[in-house]
Amino acid sequence: MENLPLLPGNRFSDVTRTNFIVPRTLSFKNGHRIIRVPRFGIGQTYKPDICLTEDERQLLDNFQPELIYGKVRVQEPRKFVPATLFYDKKILRFYGYFKQIIHESPLESYRIRQVIIYYYLEDDTIAIYEIPYKNSALNQGMRIRRHRISKNDQNEPYNWRDLNLRQNLIIYGTIYRICDCDQFTREWLESEGIELQCSESIPSDPYMLKLMEKNQNKFKDILIEKKVMDKKMDGKILRFYAMFNNQDHFRKFIIHVYLIDNTIEIREIHRNNNGYDPLPIYLHRQLVPKDSTYNIKSFVNLFLDQREQNKISYIKANDFILGQHITIFNHIFFLYDCDKFTRDFCQLDINRLPSISPHSEDKTKNIVRKSKENEQRVLRYEAILESSNEDDRCRRFLIVYRLADDFISVYEKPIDGYGCLTRKFLERVRIPKPDSHPDAPIYYQPNDFYIGAHVEFYKHRFKIIDADRCVLKFIEENQEQFSQHVIDSFRNHICSTEKQKSN
Structure with missing residues (x-):
């Protein structure tokens, strides 16, 4: 019976057996792990024929199942990601408008007010922001704050499946027309199987069109006059020779006044071994305010408020008078001479500068002598x-x-x-x-x-x-x-x- 093949029905279990202990095959000897062949089978049954050959031992020692079957791929369970985390900062953005009816106004019957509709995918909330117009005197900006908005009487909130182009969105009695969306919104909705309609253009506000036409007609003549003046003054520069006392000696400069935009540039006349760096530009070309002590806040407001910018008065060509002092950024320059073009131009057009004396150098020497005489007084x-x-x-x-x-x-x-x-x-x-x-x-x-x-x-x-x-x-x-x-x-x-x- 023992030599029969291991087929069903060829083996009969011993019903009297009560010991099913599996013998061990590993042991320790002198502190090292060794493999031993069990002499007993399951249940301590004696098996004298159990013996491995040398080839079988070598096969067991060199057996590597990874070379035959490859590495075992352990599939990790997919991590659960909540919607609030997966859709975090993923926002659908739509562009549209709503029409505001104007009653009892002869100038306009309605206005077009443009809005941006934000749909937050993480919690299905909606926010509507109105694009502000400059000096409109309207309550613009955030029109509807972010929250869930019901679409019917059953308090069912709006879903992203309800949003599409060329459709109306009724929110709190106002009809918003959705006209367009950004690229991310278009790609995301198409990936979810939503077929977007073609975008449409936002109509122009008739009141703003009339206002723009009125302003264009108003400033048309001014622009033409400015272009003619710029063309006339292009390339014309006034050159003044100036000096100021730097504690112990005088420094000479050339002041250029560009007539096209009244900007000022200052170049220093260097002498050998005067102790100053030979920099060609002392003041780069720029507009110079007359009051150099104005508050720094007004300078910051130049980029925020046009009215603050209009308050500042800048130095112009007619502020330069020969024989007088002029203050440029708290530096007091004395104008003692100018070139021939400046002399002719100022006498004919500005008619502000006095005639230049041929002995202007003598005047400069008198000022230098006066300063040296009173240097220590x-x-x-x-x-x-x-x-x-x-x-x-x-x-x-x-x-x-x-x-x-x-x-x-x-x-x-x-x-x-x-x-x-x-x-x-x-x-x-x-x-x-x-x-x-x-x-x-x-x-x-x-x-x-x-x-x-x-x-x-x-x-x-x-x-x-x-x-x-x-x-x-x-x-x-x-x-x-x-x-x-x-x-x-x-x-x-x-x-x-x-x-x-x-x-």
């Missing part, structure tokens, strides 16, 4: 700050006026008991009077400073209470430059001071 005045705060009224200041270039600097004197040193309150600058026009500023002169005088430096009001003897000496030497009231104020002050010292 300064006038010092003591002043107090006029303020409603009692602590500020105790502060003392020193006003220093430079005779070489009419620049003014202010220093704050130390207060007794505080242990602080003299500190600078105002950098050296040429200060215009507060009541002067910004287009033609009038700067402070030595005649404006006397005992009891009130001066205002950039909204800080000072009262002069004292001066040093150098001021009186300069006034006595140049009485023709001062009024009698100024001279008497200093004389009376010195006399009263000497009487107090003698007493």
Whole structure:
């Protein structure tokens, strides 16, 4: 029976067997794993003939099922992705409009207001945004905020299957016409089996067409005149020769004024070993505002509000006058000469510049000589700050006026008991009077400073209470430059001071 083939019906199980233990084939010897041939079968039955040949052992040792059947492919279960994550940031965008009826208006009967319809795939919500018109005075922008919108009385929300081109969408009593969509929306709907209709154009607003036609007729003549003026001024440049005092010596420049757009360019005239980098351009071509101290916020508003831009006044060609000073970005240039074309053009067209003296170089030399003579001469005045705060009224200041270039600097004197040193309150600058026009500023002169005088430096009001003897000496030497009231104020002050010292 044991030699019969293993076919059904050829083997009979022993019903008396109760031990079905499978013998082990692995063991350890001296700490190493070894394979041993079991001498007993299942249930500890003795099998003396169980023995493997050397070929069978070698076959078992070299057996690699991956070379025959390949690597086992373990199929991982597909991960579950919720709709809120799978459709996150996937939005269908449709373009359309709705018609607003205008009652009791002779100018218009209806308006076309363009909208963008957003459909969010993650939660089937809809938002409608109206494209705003500039200066329309209408409540535009977000028209319907994002939420689920019912399409019937059964409160069934709109689905992406309900949206298609060339159809009306009724939301809260307003009929929105869907005309077009973006490329992503078109591809996604077609991938889901939705057959999109052909897009249609959004009709124009008749009121806006009338307004545009009116504006075109209004500015047509202005544009033609501007083109003629640009063609006339194209390539015409005014050239002025200028100079300014840089603390210890004068620097010469060439100022170019482009008549086509009133832009200004400044080039420096370099001399050998003058100590400056030989850069060809000192100021690149640009529009220059007359008031260089305007708030930085107004500069930011140039790109936001056209009204702020119109408030700024820029330097033009007729602001350049020979023999006068002109301020460009807080740098005061003295115009002492110009070329022949500038002389002829200004006399004929602008009629603003005076005739140029052939001895303009002599005038420049006089200015240089005056600056060198007064290079080290300064006038010092003591002043107090006029303020409603009692602590500020105790502060003392020193006003220093430079005779070489009419620049003014202010220093704050130390207060007794505080242990602080003299500190600078105002950098050296040429200060215009507060009541002067910004287009033609009038700067402070030595005649404006006397005992009891009130001066205002950039909204800080000072009262002069004292001066040093150098001021009186300069006034006595140049009485023709001062009024009698100024001279008497200093004389009376010195006399009263000497009487107090003698007493």
